[in-house]
């Protein structure tokens with residue numbers, strides 16, 4: 054956690070709303086991931102927080118990257134563009150996965166010269182890849198159970214297990230190479246059984262593909278979903294890692310490369326938002342604080358990520374249950390209907406919210422003319 058006096062000082066220097074990123078925490082999270090999942094290569098899911106400085110720190114720490122659009126690809130490419138051609142080509146092949154199963158033709162054309170690894174989950178996509186990015190390697194995205202995840206991802210993407218091997222053989226038939234299988238168990242998955250079920254399903258599909266004559270698969274991508282420790286109901290990462298390692302070692306021989314796409318796990322705990330109280334009212338008997346950051350901005354995760362962030366005060370005093378509202382004119386702009394805060398906070402006082410690094414600033418807008426929070430990096 055970033056010390057309160059540091060947050061206060063930074064807010065004085067830079068104004069609010071402020072989004073403070075601690076790069077030591079990014080490096081710690083990456084090291085934790087590597088330590089407990091030594092067999093797994095971590096591809097940071099850039100969409101969780103695409104700040105180029107975050108990408109750079111993880112790049113320097115040795116991370117690989119999951120990108121899902123050309124702008125995300127270019128954020129990573131910036132750090133490898135000066136490598137010699139061959140080295141850059143190998144780096145992209147080894148360290149970037151374009152993990153959006155649906156890609157526009159124009160995107161595929163742009164990607165093709167880089168010979169990337171891309172995911173797919175349907176026949177139309179095979180035709181598109183064959184025509185527009187024949188140099189790409191493929192990973193089949195499998196539909197897996199997302200039970201108990203905070204953010205469900207299986208209704209939009211993933212081949213049904215019964216169709217998986219047909220889709221692998223169909224790609225092979227047109228001369229594309231399916232390198233392996235990917236899945237996503239849902240974001241902020243606290244139900245560790247999802248990983249067990251998905252890894253077992255993937256192992257069955259490897260076997261069925263082999264039985265039906267396809268034995269070129271050499272990678273398994275276990276996706277994202279690794280939970281951030283938002284509260285003590287989230288069991289330790291070490292426990293999840295133990296379960297994953299056990300299943301991987303039981304079902305996948307050492308020559309199968311294992312990838313993962315952690316987003317939230319790497320960046321959620323690395324940022325704190327600081328906002329300022331700009332209004333105060335009592336409505337229907339409840340104290341309401343209005344702050345200069347809200348759900349169209351850093352707190353966008355309240356809407357898109359189904360995430361709840363706690364607001365804390367720098368000042369102490371008798372507390373009560375308050376509402377905290379964002380600055381825009383939209384009644385949807387509610388940070389929280391129930392925060393325990395001191396009742397005597399004044400206009401100009403600051404509030405802060407920790408563990409807000411993922412799916413927050415990333416989806417901030419300019420709605421109603423209010424700009425996104427200023428970003429400050431510490432321990433860079």
Ligand SMILES: *Cc1c(COP(=O)(O)O)cnc(C)c1O
Nearest residue numbers: 098152240277278314315316317
């Ligand atoms: C969003 C996403 C991720 C990152 O998920 P987290 O739950 O943040 O780890 C990884 N892979 C894909 C394909 C995604 O869409």
